[in-house]
Amino acid sequence: EAGVAQSPRYKIIEKRQSVAFWCNPISGHATLYWYQQILGQGPKLLIQFQNNGVVDDSQLPKDRFSAERLKGVDSTLKIQPAKLEDSAVYLCASSVSRDRGLETQYFGPGTRLLVL
């Protein structure tokens, strides 16, 4: 079974530029998550999708971050414009369904973003 795919793996941009990350979840997984992991910290949930609907985006900085999951499969996360503090690893994860928290999340390798 193929895992969660993410691209690109690394990205370096200057502040105020825009950037986009792509995620392809495990086939058949209804729930998709985007996390931000700043160096030395644990992952922080940015947004959670159930199929193509948003379940939770309470920690997404909506003035600069946006995400979509068209057709309930692939997802993109965009930052526009980027700030220095956005430097982090962006992790995508998926799970079969949001079954009262019982199911396991499967994580992709992450995209490491450096904003100069």
Place this chain on the structure above:
Amino acid sequence: AQSVAQPEDQVNVAEGNPLTVKCTYSVSGNPYLFWYVQYPNRGLQFLLKYITGDNLVKGSYGFEAEFNKSQTSFHLKKPSALVSDSALYFCAVRDTSGTYKYIFGTGTRLKVLA
């Protein structure tokens, strides 16, 4: 509010010795608890979870964790450490209301010395 704490930034243990990585949590209801491991330049990998039932949970790669409700702890253990166990370990608690999102600890770096 739900939270999880990993009090040790780093744990050093000699190969072949038992290891423990500590985790404590705070939730308003019944906790769902998880351990993940992160190797360099790779995403998080699931190790084990506690939902209900037996307080001792067995997981991947010989790891186990003990749920202690009175101490609100969920420590990760392994009887005999391997050098290949060296990695970053995250404890997570699942919010059992609303969106069921994970709340992760800050991580503990485990270093197993040959």
